[in-house]
Amino acid sequence: MVTLSDVAKEANVSKMTVSRAINHPEQVTPELLELVEKAMDKLHYRPNSAARALVNNRTNVVKFITLEDIDTTEPYYMNLLFGVARGLTKEQYALQLVTDIGDIGKSGDDGYIITGARQADYDLFDAFDKPFILYGENRHGYDYVDTDNSLGEKIATKYALERGYEHVVFIGLDVKEPFEYSRENGYLSTMQQAQMPTQIYRAANHSHQSKKVVLDNWEKFPQNTCFVCGSDRLAVGIIWALLEKQVKIPEEYGVIGFDGVFLDQVSNPKITTIKQPTFEMGEILAQMLLQKIKLSGAPQGEVLLEPKLVVRDTTK
Incomplete structure (x- = not known):
């Protein structure tokens, strides 16, 4: 079994230095830390987590x-x-x-x-x-x-315009939070750059709420409209509304979600979305x-x- 002494010998430093590099890396120079880490990797040495936690007064x-x-x-x-x-x-x-x-x-x-x-x-x-x-x-x-929430909606809005949709509407989350402001800003800045009129609606993050927004404002959404959404859950509700209106997706109306986790794949039709890592x-x-x-x-x-x-x- 490889010991602390073996690591110290390989790195040509003292055991105390190795211990300090493991338990208090902020107390050693980057060069010395790299030297110790290389020796540990070469010898396949793994510090005892319980011992490290005890030394550092931590619970891990x-x-x-x-x-x-x-x-x-x-x-x-x-x-x-x-x-x-x-x-x-x-x-x-x-x-x-x-x-x-x-x-x-x-x-x-x-x-x-x-x-x-x-x-x-x-x-x-x-x-x-x-x-x-x-x-x-x-x-x-x-x-x-x-x-990068702003970048995500810039990508979505630009794609909708590139696909030939004449109207792009943003359906955002009804929360006054930085991530939502960033998403709206991504949409707004892209539309303004393209010199296109903007429309913004907000709903709680529930499918039935976004469906209601679309149905309540249906006369404001002519054919060849794409809905850029603040979440996939909102996108699902919009799809429900479009299906109820018996319009063609994606030829007459498009939908782009945001998240890319599960809902975009189980929806019918499957949702074009901005996938978060x-x-x-x-x-x-x-x-x-x-x-x-x-x-x-x-x-x-x-x-x-x-x-x-x-x-x-x-x-x-």
Whole structure:
């Protein structure tokens, strides 16, 4: 079995230096850290996670906290959770799922990944005494990971125009949150650049709500309209409305969703959508939080990942 002494000998440093590089990497130079890591990799040395946690006064537990309705986001969060779990497993960390923010601090943990935060929640975060990373854009200076929401809707709107739709309508989420503002901005900026008139409607993230918006305003949507949506769930409701009106999809009306997790594939017809890299975002959330824990809470900044257009049956 490879020991700490073997690593020290391979790296030509002391055992104390190796220990410091493993348990307190912020206390050694990048060059020295790289030297120790190369020696560990060469010898296939893996530090004992329990011993590391004891040395650093840590639990090796991270809590994943969701502050929104799981019923409307379950498929989406499943992918995100798998990504987080994979990122934590690489560093031998365990994951706990929390749906009640009041449970924070009731048992040992080293930090938090927080999803579904809304404006009313931010005052709570300042009271946290442990590192945390938010999933989702914010304007409060907290570290976060998210999709580039503005870019996603720019891609969707541009594609709708390129496919020859004469009218492009945005159906967004009825929430006053940064991610929604970014999505609307992506639509607006693209339409303005194309010198096209804009139409924006908002609905709660439920299919029956977006269906109602379309049916209630049907006379405002002539043929050759494409609906660019703030979520796949909203897109499903719009498809229901179009089917009820017995119009042709995608020849007469198009629909583009946003998320690319499950609903876009089970819908009939299947939805052209902006696919978020949820698994990758989960891994990055875990990596950023673990780095923040190692660096005693030092800020990690923001990461925006590029979404991709997936073309299916609801556009020309």
